[in-house]
Amino acid sequence: MxxxxxxxxxxxxxxxxxxxxxxxxxxxxxxxxxxxxxxxxxxxxxxxxxxxxxxxxxxxxxxxxxxxxxxxxxxxxxxxxxxxxxxxxxxxxxxxxxxxxxxxxxxxxxxxxxxxxxxxxxxxxxxxxxxxxxxxxxxxxxxxxxxxxxxxxxxxxxxxxxxxxxxxxxxxxxxxxxxxxxxxxxxxxxxxxxxxxxxxxxxxxxxxxxxxxxxxxxxxxxxxxxxxxxxxxxxxxxxxxxxxxxxxxxxxxxxxxxxGGANNLIVLEDADLDAAASAVAFGAWFHQGQICMASNRVLVHESVLEGLKARLVGKATHLPVGDGASGRVALGPMIDAKQLSHFDALVKDTVKAGATLEAGGTFEGLCYRPTVLSGVKPGMRSFDEEPFGPLVNLVSFKTDEEAVSLANNSQGGLSAAVIGRDVSRALAIGEQLNAGMLHINDQTVNDDAVNPFGGPGLGxxxxxxxxxxxxxxxxxxxxxxxxxxxxxxxx
Structure with a gap:
């Protein structure tokens, strides 16, 4: 039993x-x-x-x-x-x-x-x-x-x-x-x-x-x-x-x-990539990504994109998926077939639009594998819409100004995060983001019960x-x- x-x-x-x-x-x-x-x-x-x-x-x-x-x-x-x-x-x-x-x-x-x-x-x-x-x-x-x-x-x-x-x-x-x-x-x-x-x-x-x-x-x-x-x-x-x-x-x-809306997690080139990959994986995949604060978009400096991607693909490949109540898995099922179908269509439409499926993209029953997409850009569904599923959208940027512009290319969101060793720089970027909650050197899924919780626009x-x-x-x-x-x- x-x-x-x-x-x-x-x-x-x-x-x-x-x-x-x-x-x-x-x-x-x-x-x-x-x-x-x-x-x-x-x-x-x-x-x-x-x-x-x-x-x-x-x-x-x-x-x-x-x-x-x-x-x-x-x-x-x-x-x-x-x-x-x-x-x-x-x-x-x-x-x-x-x-x-x-x-x-x-x-x-x-x-x-x-x-x-x-x-x-x-x-x-x-x-x-x-x-x-x-x-x-x-x-x-x-x-x-x-x-x-x-x-x-x-x-x-x-x-x-x-x-x-x-x-x-x-x-x-x-x-x-x-x-x-x-x-x-x-x-x-x-x-x-x-x-x-x-x-x-x-x-x-x-x-x-x-x-x-x-x-x-x-x-x-x-x-x-x-x-x-x-x-x-x-x-x-x-x-x-x-x-x-x-x-x-x-x-x-x-x-x-x-x-809900778009939640952005920005990874700067001076970040510890092992720690950043762990943070990204949790922020995007915890509870199958069915979280209003989930790290929908992961904006990565182009110089560390390949390194972060490799780490995330490794995690996506090895994380067990199944019955959450069993105590033996990291991700459980999505709530129902309607939600899974909506999410699967979003992933497939984004790949058809030019993104690359690096990991995941498959499911068994209601259990969807943790998924990684690279080459995600504005105009693609998974960039423009809240996925509400276990998805990492990797978006490349060259400059801090470009990262801010990409992050603010939305109708608002609840949570944002910036990861980097230079805290002053990370905070300066974060303060320009259109979000109700901001976390420096953390991922986006945070709530302490004593904090104001909300956001502008779609947040x-x-x-x-x-x-x-x-x-x-x-x-x-x-x-x-x-x-x-x-x-x-x-x-």
Whole structure:
């Protein structure tokens, strides 16, 4: 019996149901199987929310939110700390379940749970921070600027890192007095929804404050357009992000979009090529490249291109690919056949356009070999589009100015990195890049739970979540003035 056959995934209470008002309810939108990418085994059934399901859940969240906002900051903080403890108590179970459902390796599942614990702990500190400021005013009047909760926050999360990318919005939104309606990707309902429902229920979160409704576009549109939901936090593709941004703008909602775009990793000629190859391989291939921060483009000085390419081809040839939950591979399967087909077409189209396939480019089942393309240029699909698969695009440059120009030949991105021994030069290059996050002598896949996370253009809408950004994102300003007595007026 392998690891994939030993762990039942979907709890009986949650199977084919939605989490609404603290109970698992039968949806009106039907159900569908949740398949393990590595084996094709059915892990359980996911309940699919309809628009009516979503509208009812929003109403119950709105009803619960006022009492929660009036709860003392210490009591809200305590719930978040207990949720972190509940995650820790089932650390190994949750980590293996995430690996199975997402197609990741076990260390990837462990990383998700570790980060979720820290995100809850960080969120627990938010209610205990100053919630506003005293403003200058005329004598006899107190003028205050307060941070107050939005009310109900809608969270739409993706399949690739479903626990992290859901809880990074759920935890701070709850901590600051909001209710949350969460719509996880129906391909990963356990990692992206059931785990959070379980741990917050164990932590004593009152019923109705966290509603978990997996669903398709119908449910998502109902959440985005409902006037009782003044804020939407979305993580996903630029195409869907544009649609959500349009709908949210039409309904005058605050929206936080974390999307994708081009992430550039620049390797200078003075880099340690062995270390650089290891960094590139991790940044491009970790979790099969299905990461919004993945090192999509690797811009390499022409003098070290061949040396770096040889090292990457060696790694691509020898890294094992298979069932991530087995503990014996470096890369697992892609999430489903649709994603694999899209990625394979992108690779083939780029080769037809003149790039050279140096390694990979083949797959078995949903397991795609780590792939290296050289001679990639602007106008080729893998240069212009986010691959979201295990791909190193090698792009050659001669000068620092050319590297900056190539990197900024995009509509924006989340993360950028520069590798080189001359740190001042690397930083000078990095500061010219159009990215929300910059790393010198590292790869692009970085997140510490306490940092602002976001990017311009296709990276999102320029806003950021995480760390110091959360107080701004999940509350709004309210101006309050107080006078000892009503003054006279000339009317």
């Amino acid at each position: 392998g690891a994939s056959e030993q762990l039942p995934l979907m709890p009986a209470a949650a199977d084919a149901r939605l989490y609404d008002q603290g109970a698992w309810r039968v949806p009106t939108g039907g159900t569908r199987p949740v398949n393990e990418p590595a084996t094709g085994l059915v892990l359980g059934q996911v309940g699919i929310a309809s628009a009516a399901d979503m509208q009812g859940a929003i109403g119950r969240a709105q009803a619960a939110q006022k009492a929660w906002a009036a709860t003392s900051p210490r009591d809200r903080a305590a719930v978040l700390l207990k949720a972190a403890q509940a995650l820790q108590a089932r650390f190994e179970d949750y980590a293996l379940a995430i690996a199975r459902e997402t197609g990741g390796i076990v260390p990837k599942g462990q990383h998700e749970v570790k980060e979720a614990i820290v995100l809850c702990q960080v969120a627990a500190g938010l209610p205990m921070q100053a919630q506003g400021q005293v403003l200058p005013s005329t004598p006899g009047r107190m003028s205050l600027a307060k941070r107050v909760p939005h009310g109900v926050v809608g969270v739409i999360s993706p399949f690739n890192f479903p626990l992290i990318l859901g809880i990074r919005s759920v935890a701070p939104a709850l901590a600051l007095g909001n209710a949350v309606v969460l719509k996880p990707d129906p391909r990963t309902p356990y990692s992206g929804g059931v785990i959070m429902a379980e741990v917050f229920e164990q932590a004593g979160l009152p019923a109705g404050l966290l509603q978990v409704l997996p669903g398709d576009a119908e449910a998502g549109e109902a959440l985005v357009t409902d006037p009782r939901v003044p804020m939407i936090a979305f993580t996903g593709s630029p195409g869907v992000g544009r649609r959500i941004g349009e709908l949210a703008g039409r309904h005058l909602k605050k929206v936080s979009l974390e999307l 999102g809408n320029g806003s950021a979540v995480g760390g110091p950004a959360d107080l701004d994102e999940y509350t709004r300003w309210q101006w309050v003035t107080v006078k000892a007595a009503l003054p006279g007026f000339p009317f």
